[in-house]
Amino acid sequence: MKELTTLKLAQKCQGKLIGINQIVNGKFNILKDAGKGDMVVRHWIDETGVEIASRNGASCIITQNTRGNALQIAEKFKIPIILTERIELINALAIRWALETYAPNTLRIVVTGTNGKSTTTHMIHTILKEAGYTAHTNTDSESEFNTLIDPMVAKQIAEFEGDLEAVVLEVSEVQGWDDRNMEDHAHLMTRAIQPQVVVLTNVALDHIGLVNSLEEASREISSALKGFKGDCVVLNHDDPLIRDMQSMVPSTSKVVFYGSRTNVEFRKEGIFFQGKLLIPLEDLPFKSPHFIQNTLAAVSTALALKITPEVIRRAVSSYQPLKRRFTVLGTDPLIIDDFAHNPEGIKATIKSAAGLASGKFHLVCAIRGSRGESLNQLNAQAVAKSIKEVKYNLIITSSQDVVDNANWVKPSEKKVFIEVLQKEGINYIHYDTLIEALKKALKSAKNNETILLIGAQGMDPASDVLQNIT
Structure with a gap:
C-alpha cells in the first residue's frame, strides 16, 4: 500500500481532516497502547483522550465523535483529527x-x-x-x-x-x-x-x-x-x-x-x-x-x-474448545456453561444438554440486556419450545450484579421474556442477580442431575461467581 498521509486517511474513510496533512509512519492502534507515529482509532474521544494521544506521540486520531473540548485541545497540541461517520x-x-x-x-x-x-x-x-x-x-x-x-x-x-x-x-x-x-x-x-x-x-x-x-x-x-x-x-x-x-x-x-x-x-x-x-x-x-x-x-x-x-x-x-462453548464447570451435579445467546443456539444447546440429564434438568438463562424486545421474545420462545418435553426447573436472571450499562436488562425486555413464558405455560423463577440464580440452581439440583447455564454477557461471569459460591 502506498505511503499514508492524514489527508489520504480522511479520503479513505469518507471523513474530514481537521489539522495538517502529514505523513503517518506508525501502526493503527487503540488509545491506551498508542506509540510514536501511531494512528489512533476510537469511536469517540474527549479532551483527556486527545491529551493521552498527544503525550504518546500519536500521529493522528480517527473518530466518529469528539466530545467536550477535544477539537480545541487537538489544535493546541497540533495533532490532526479525522472525523468520519463510518468508523468501520x-x-x-x-x-x-x-x-x-x-x-x-x-x-x-x-x-x-x-x-x-x-x-x-x-x-x-x-x-x-x-x-x-x-x-x-x-x-x-x-x-x-x-x-x-x-x-x-x-x-x-x-x-x-x-x-x-x-x-x-x-x-x-x-x-x-x-x-x-x-x-x-x-x-x-x-x-x-x-x-x-x-x-x-x-x-x-x-x-x-x-x-x-x-x-x-x-x-x-x-x-x-x-x-x-x-x-x-x-x-x-x-x-x-x-x-x-x-x-x-x-x-x-x-x-x-x-x-x-x-x-x-x-x-x-x-x-x-x-x-x-x-x-x-x-x-x-x-x-x-x-x-x-x-x-x-x-x-x-x-x-x-x-x-x-x-x-x-x-x-x-486433542482440541480444547473456547471458554463457554459447552464447557463443563462441575460434575456433581453436572454443570454445563454455553454461550448460547440466540434462538438457534439456545435450541441446539438445550437439546444437547437435556439429553445428558438424569432426573430433573435445571436451566439458568440470562436475559439479553439492551438487545431489544424482539430478540428476547424469540429467545424466550426458543427456551419454552425446547424444555416443554423435559422435566425442568427454569431459572431466569437479569444479572444486575455483573453487567454494565451496555448490557443492562431493560424493564421492557424482562417483561416480554416473562410474557412469552407465561403464554406458553412455562413455570419459572426470576432473580435480579446472577448470584441468586446460581445459588438457587445449586440448591435445587441433585448430584445426578444437570444444570445448564446459557446466555451472553449476563452469563459470562458465571464460572467466577460459582467459584465464589462454592
Whole structure:
C-alpha cells in the first residue's frame, strides 16, 4: 500500500481532516497502547483522550465523535483529527494495511455466518498450528476481537512476533454501533482481508434490529462472496440458505460442501471423508449437533487446504474448545456453561444438554440486556419450545450484579421474556442477580442431575461467581 498521509486517511474513510496533512509512519492502534507515529482509532474521544494521544506521540486520531473540548485541545497540541461517520471504513483499511505491510504472503481464511463462527475459526486455527503453520486468529473466548469495528486485529497482526504464515479471521455477519447499522459489514471486512478461503456456517436470526428476517441475514452473510477472487468457498450443505449461495461463487473458485450427503459428513460412528471413517466418534471432543457442524466445517476447510487426514484427526481429537462453548464447570451435579445467546443456539444447546440429564434438568438463562424486545421474545420462545418435553426447573436472571450499562436488562425486555413464558405455560423463577440464580440452581439440583447455564454477557461471569459460591 502506498505511503499514508492524514489527508489520504480522511479520503479513505469518507471523513474530514481537521489539522495538517502529514505523513503517518506508525501502526493503527487503540488509545491506551498508542506509540510514536501511531494512528489512533476510537469511536469517540474527549479532551483527556486527545491529551493521552498527544503525550504518546500519536500521529493522528480517527473518530466518529469528539466530545467536550477535544477539537480545541487537538489544535493546541497540533495533532490532526479525522472525523468520519463510518468508523468501520478506517478499520477495514487498517486490516488491509496491516496484512499488506506485515504479512503480505499469508494464507487468509475468513469464517462468517450467524452461529458457530468462533468455534469453527478456533478449530481451523488449531488444525493449522498442528500442521506446522505459524498462524493467528482473532477469535477469543469472549468474542471481543471478532467484530472488526476497532483496530485490534490490525494491531495484533502488526505486533505478531515471527513470520506469520496464516490468518484465520472471524467476521461478524452484521454489525452496528450507536443505533447505526454498519451496512454490508461482512463484504467490507472480507474484501479488506482478501482471503483465499471463505467459510459460511449458517443463517439464523440474532442481531434483531440490524436484520429482521432470515432473508436479510442471508443477504448480509452472502455479501462476503461479492467480488470474491480466492481459491475456495466452504458451504454448509445442511443449511438451505447457505447451500443456495453456491450460485454466487465465481467459476474460477472451488466449492466445497460439508454436511449430510457430502464428502465430509457425520454418521453415528463419527466423521467420514469420501465414505471412509476419518475421526471416530470417541475422538470427538463433544458430540452435540452444533459442535459437530462446526467440526465438519473446520475439517472440510483443512482438507481443502491439502492438510493430511492424520494431522486433522490429531488436531481435532486433542482440541480444547473456547471458554463457554459447552464447557463443563462441575460434575456433581453436572454443570454445563454455553454461550448460547440466540434462538438457534439456545435450541441446539438445550437439546444437547437435556439429553445428558438424569432426573430433573435445571436451566439458568440470562436475559439479553439492551438487545431489544424482539430478540428476547424469540429467545424466550426458543427456551419454552425446547424444555416443554423435559422435566425442568427454569431459572431466569437479569444479572444486575455483573453487567454494565451496555448490557443492562431493560424493564421492557424482562417483561416480554416473562410474557412469552407465561403464554406458553412455562413455570419459572426470576432473580435480579446472577448470584441468586446460581445459588438457587445449586440448591435445587441433585448430584445426578444437570444444570445448564446459557446466555451472553449476563452469563459470562458465571464460572467466577460459582467459584465464589462454592
